[in-house]
Amino acid sequence: MARFSANLGFLWQELPLPDAIRAAKAAGFDAVECHWPYEVPVEAVRSALRETGLKMLGINTIRGDVAAGENGLAALPGRENQARDAIQQAVAYATEIGAVNVHVMAGRASGEAARETFIANLQFACELAAEPGIMILIEPLNHRDVPGYFLQTCEQALEVIEAVGRPNIKLMFDCYHLQIMQGDLTFRLQTYLNSIGHIQIASVPDRREPDHGEINYHHILAQLNELGYRQPIGAEYRPATSTDAGLGWLKTFREKTSL
Ligand SMILES: O=C(O)C(=O)[C@H](O)CO
């Protein structure tokens, strides 16, 4: 049976994070993940995770000055100190709650200096994350939602991962972003599976429940099953109405796939 992780950055946003974790459990999710949990005391998150038995699969580094349009710091030349503070904050929080992955957000930048800055910051992140056993993730984002984001394609992310040269860094394969940027999802999942640390889903183009739109997730999930991928898939979409009202896909996807 396929397994799914509720992305609490988008699902049950109206609830405090610990209650959102409980709501995800009650709805039948197998894991949770979120974006920026830093204002919530770790004890509250940890006890909701313990109580429900769910794992937190991932959290993100902070984005920087969001009002000014920043969306990550790690590829911004001259901002290394802030980028590394953000990495330290994320790895410390992830360690406290037993999270599996930390997504290091690159930010809006381009060019060779940005690439070198990103690689050096990621090496720092990997070294820090090695001892607590945390995986560092990097994620290409689409150019419509996040114009100018440093990382926009799968192959660019894989080149960065290769250059970082550490064992604890992988690709976050968000089907929504990669369908918009590149498509050919089945081929890319097959070809790059060993470098993929986490997979996320949403409908395209509207980023809502994954049961409609231009991606056939029944096909994608069947392919992942054949490839032997067994990790929970991240449901990272904006519910069309309420989270609970839109969860029909969860039962159908679980019944029809044997992931
Ligand atoms: O936007 C996404 O797809 C993400 O997964 C980031 O973590 C949040 O911006």
Ligand SMILES: [Mg+2]
């Ligand atoms: Mg994503």
